[in-house]
Amino acid sequence: MTEQIDKALAREYEAGFVSDVESETFAPGLDEDVIRRISAMKGEPEWMLEWRLSAFREWLEMEEPDWALVDYPKVDFQAISYYSAPKSMKDKPKSLDEVDPELLRTYEKLGIPLIEQQMLAGIAVDAVFDSVSVVTTFREKLEEAGVIFCPISEAIHKHPDLVKKYIGSVVPKKDNYYAALNCAVFTDGSFVYIPKGTRCPMELSTYFRINEQNTGQFERTLIIADEGSHVSYLEGCTAPQRDENQLHAAVVELVAMDNAEIKYSTVQNWYPGDENGKGGIYNFVTKRGICHTSAKISWTQVETGSSVTWKYPSCILKGDNSVGEFYSVALTRGRQQADTGTKMIHLGKNTKSTIITKGISAGRSNNSYRGLVRMNPGAHGARNFTQCDSLLIGDQCGAHTFPYVESRNPSAIIEHEATTSKVSDEQMFLCRQRGLDPEKAVSMIVNGFCKEVFKELPMEFAVEAGKLLEISLEGSVG
């Protein structure tokens, strides 16, 4: 170990690292010392540091997975900086006039309210006067209900028992390469706790979690819904998000106790790179939830961004009568590559899962569904229904389906169906005969194709997702 530390120190000098722990960005590189410093910056307790270090040691022994149908240059993990302090107020734009007009044009098209535009564009908070009051009211309401919604770094201090008990309980440290890395270096993320029998009074959205600017590339989220509680959580937003960090490896863990329900909706629109796939985000995410007796977890995702997506939001249906759902729209264009799907692990009796996915491929992109449905011997009377549909736009793209179906219980029923098609000439002709231009026609047909998934999204998210698809498809029709 000392050898590694020596090496890291040597590298620091090479990179001209000037140590000012308060405000600087770490020099690129990863070793135990970097992890100690991240933990120190956050003032974490010893147990958290030990947890991170043991994950790091596991990670060193692991190999980067290569089974997904994605192709990208190997990531140099020593070339990444693992901590970057939040931008100071004075570096942020003062008003929308200082923001990239291209970004604003898209906000406009998406119909995002001005306040939110300001927040998204990272306008200094004192300039976004109204939104602060929005956030304040929001927090007060949650406190009244007893809901904890705060940055996970804050939860580590304020609710150590909950964090200690549940962090890594759904996604173990060495679950996979990127998850292990996340455990070692995560900087921040959300923590949610819904008390017993409580229905969260509003949808929780990452928009309104203050202090979350720059949670960085290794985000970690933990949501615990105690017995009989209910929460709907919205992650991301439809607005395009620019980020300097190319690699994103987030971990999300959901715990749904008996009779609890968690609905987790994501819209992911990270920068997809240019037409040649250059500069886009690598999005390697591990999301998993565990359902106890009669609990329900529902994942809904709309994935349009990132140059490479590797993501399988999953459910472990541990309790009897628990329910898992996965609804997904993944759109790829340009040179984007998405390998996404879900795992439904049925352990309990009469567990039920539903998987509905819609993949749309355009340009020179590749879009794969990869999923696993497993019925363990105890899953008496369990049921799964899976429908994976792919739509191809143009003849340079690919659409793929890789479902693993494993059954070890004769009373379990699994149904899987997959289809592939293109936007039919007849449909296009009908739309155009009624006066729609080809682009509008395609986006309308594609939106219709995705309807089953969009209807699972919270209302305003669904409307935005539809518009997002329309914008993403611009120029896809040849």
Next chain:
Amino acid sequence: MSEWLDSAIARAQGIDDWLAPKRAHALDLLAKTSWPTRKTEAWRYTPLRPVERSTAKAITDTVTLLPTAIADFSAIELVFANGRFDASQLESNLPEGLSVSLGRDLTEAEQSAALGVFSTIKPERHIFGLVNDALAEDVLVVSVAEGVQIDQPIRISSLLSEGAESHTRVQVNLAAGSSLTVIEDVQSHGDSLLTAFVEYQVAANAILEHYRFALQTGNNIAIGGSHFNLLDHAKMHSTIVGFGSDLSRLDTDIIHAGKYADAKLNAMYLLDGKELFDLHATVEHASPNGTTEENVRCIVADRARAVFNGRIHIHPDAQKTLAELNNRNLLLSDKAEINTKPELEIYADDVKCAHGATVAQIDKQALYYLQTRGVSRARAQVMLNFGFINELIDLMPNAALAEWVRPMIRERFLQMEVN
């Protein structure tokens, strides 16, 4: 690395014949291939322990083994006994336009033509295919001349004595516009290990009717493949019937190399005891306007395990392809296991592709209905199981073969451990 593979490679070094360059290439590839484990995708659900533990040995003594008799059915018999081609069982008057000979007996020109096809249809990814490339000594070449319709079916039987290890290999060439029916059959008598691969070159407008019966059970290991290359407007209809054994693994590859080719594949397997059967069926649509229809049905009882991988790959130029795969599985026991993975990999937009897979148990309502009519539960189960498979037997083009298989399947259902 496995001792078994090491020994196979060592034995192959001693063979020097007309296939030398192909054998050397296979050995080269084998040297670079690691022995499959659970982490090897193609062997994820099929452990190779039975091969590692196998005591089967090559048997050099000449023995006469006879293929099974089938009522109302006569075929041109190509018999391999413990890997040796038994020419004495081949009838002397072959129909005109049909030739059957061992590769080593071919003229140099014929050998060179056969070499041009050998191991080009069977993909190099099959590790036991490479073993077969290196070890199969009596390589048989069957050819049908242009435009010739051979009415009498050909049966290729791989017959093994107890404790025998053998490797059989056949190449079948259908010239343009010809037609042929081929049955691949295996019979073994315990503790045996067989690799059996057949490559089919189906030229333009040719029609192939194909059967592969993998009915060996018990402590036998049978690993093999049937690989088809279809040129323009070629047609094939294949039926696979399998019972499991300690380890039964079959790889089929259908390559639409020419346009407007048409492939149908119906596979059914019924597993009992501790049997394992693993079918990997790959369809490559490399040319436009091809059609593929696959039906795979499987019933698993007792502690048996069924594995199916059905991959359909549409290449960028294969526009107007229609490809469909339907996989249905019945799980009869809570110790049995089904692992199925239908895959679509599509790089052309103007295609219609779909797959469906279901895993279930017998329709309880139908079962109840039969019971209310006085049929015993056990009997009702057999009836319903049988109906599930019978639909595919009915699609077998050769009636004599269908009537031969049907009672065997019924018998197997009667014996199956159901709970």
Next chain:
Amino acid sequence: MSNTKSLLTIQDLHASVEEKKIIKGLNLDVKAGEVHAIMGPNGAGKSTLGYVLSGRDGYSVESGSATLDGKDLLEMETEERARAGLFLAFQYPVEIPGVSNLEFLKASVDAQREARGEDAITSAEFLKEAKAACKQVNLPVSFLKRGVNEGFSGGEKKRNELMQMLLLKPKLCILDETDSGLDIDALQVVAEGVNSQRSADRSFIVVTHYQRLLDYIKPDFVHVLSDGKIVKSGDASLALELEAQGYAWLQKEPAEDELEG
């Protein structure tokens, strides 16, 4: 009825599908407010005419001209022709799963209004109009929420086409075998819908194989299309004559008096 202004003028039109010639020198003149019936045996090119005029991909014009309101139709994209006032009621309307009828219709109406330089219609106003249109064609209002033609019966699809026509208010409506597959009650509903839309500045081309529909929609002119040409034209009585005698006698006879409508 106006007798002055030509709405649609087709001159010596030749068109083909997949290199097969289907329309072989067709002439037709439709004045504003007129109803023309085009009849003919199967394979005469009746449906092709509608596709060619609306600019469907794969239908190529080899020579000749077609103008709508003096504008060259053949130069326009499909959607531009629609916005210029051409409406085709399909014989076999396609399903568009997940896209609601209402959404689809509003987008169509808005696109056409925009082309005319008008503002988009408000949702409330549109919903009111759409409900009225549903009522007029005897479709339950719930159909507005369903996917375009998704799971509709044959008759419902035809009435849905008609409803679209009512909302889009085109200048020229081509009804492609709108009567096929309809029972007598549905046929009356369709015919009433069409009749209610007849006006001095709207014309119809009613393509049909049978005379039956023309009992309810009285045409001003009847043309017989055979082998890609109009071989005979006349008034409504021609349809009755065809009903009685079939088409065979016309196919032998050379076309001599191609009446200009």
